[in-house]
Amino acid sequence: MNNLLKGKTGIIFGALDEKSIAWKVAIRCLEEGATFTLSNAPAALRFGQIDELAKICNAEVIAADATNMNDIENLFSRSMDILNGPVDFVLHSIGMSINVRKNNPYTDLNHDFFLKTLDISAMSFHRILQTAMKLDAIKEWGSVVALSYIAANRTFPGYNEMAEAKAMLESIARSYGYHYGKKRKVRINTISQSPTITTAGSKVKGFDGFLGYADAMSPLGNATAAECADYCLMMFSDYTRKVTMQNLFHDGGFSFTGMSNELMDLILKK
Numbered sequence: 001m002n003n004l005l006k007g008k009t010g011i012i013f014g015a016l017d018e019k020s021i022a023w024k025v026a027i028r029c030l031e032e033g034a035t036f037t038l039s040n041a042p043a044a045l046r047f048g049q050i051d052e053l054a055k056i057c058n059a060e061v062i063a064a065d066a067t068n069m070n071d072i073e074n075l076f077s078r079s080m081d082i083l084n085g086p087v088d089f090v091l092h093s094i095g096m097s098i099n100v101r102k103n104n105p106y107t108d109l110n111h112d113f114f115l116k117t118l119d120i121s122a123m124s125f126h127r128i129l130q131t132a133m134k135l136d137a138i139k140e141w142g143s144v145v146a147l148s149y150i151a152a153n154r155t156f157p158g159y160n161e162m163a164e165a166k167a168m169l170e171s172i173a174r175s176y177g178y179h180y181g182k183k184r185k186v187r188i189n190t191i192s193q194s195p196t197i198t199t200a201g202s203k204v205k206g207f208d209g210f211l212g213y214a215d216a217m218s219p220l221g222n223a224t225a226a227e228c229a230d231y232c233l234m235m236f237s238d239y240t241r242k243v244t245m246q247n248l249f250h251d252g253g254f255s256f257t258g259m260s261n262e263l264m265d266l267i268l269k270k
């Protein structure tokens, strides 16, 4: 490995099981020389496999519901105790929609669930950044990444109100990127990842269709979770110090492809 993150410390939210993108990021951070704490919602600690990951990474697991300010404050305080001060990087890899889980169509949503989706999947990012800034828990030139999806920019019907959550998430990266950049030179970006087979991803209606369509449209094919982890590492490294407030597509070229020969053949049934 390249010791890209040698001596760096961080907090990784959202590793549930070994399919999770955050799980792959944690393993790669370890390989590149970082030390970090792991966090997930209390319920996820009970039914997920995060303890297994913690053993591999020699990392402490700190429970935090990303919608609860006390939990987040405790997580940052404890992480700073364990890691000897402010951290260099934070990964927000959190998403959940009860409407998606219950298969409620976009035109017949439960709005209490809608609010919960926004709170967990987007406002949590603001909560995390606001807490980090208040506690001065991220070092100068630190890097924060959240994971997004192209439904923030273009409509994918089965993605439901998660589209609004991702649009808000990307907007928070821009707005907070300004304030945190000015105050502490901390950079904040979102990575818009290809459809990926994980617990959250597979809950989306017609997910196999999304996956196949994106793969056929992308000149380089879909980006895998492992490749997404590599991109996150680059964003945490010192090689991207002036990249901030961006939504970075990591999708094999999907976002800028209008049509591919593979899809054309399929439509014309060649």
Ligand SMILES: NC(=O)c1ccc[n+]([C@@H]2O[C@H](COP(=O)([O-])OP(=O)(O)OC[C@H]3O[C@@H](n4cnc5c(N)ncnc54)[C@H](O)[C@@H]3O)[C@@H](O)[C@H]2O)c1
Residues within 6 Å of the ligand: 013, 014, 015, 016, 017, 019, 020, 021, 022, 040, 041, 044, 064, 065, 066, 067, 092, 093, 094, 095, 096, 120, 147, 148, 149, 192, 193, 194, 195, 196, 197, 198, 199, 200, 201, 202
């Ligand atoms: N899988 C995909 O196709 C895909 C594509 C683009 C972006 N993403 C995004 O990547 C991120 C990670 O998802 P994943 O695909 O690895 O699935 P995942 O299910 O492994 O991860 C989602 C995580 O969110 C956590 N979470 C849910 N509610 C929470 C709460 N209240 N507090 C704290 N954590 C909570 C879950 O416990 C889980 O660990 C999400 O933001 C997702 O939207 C996924």
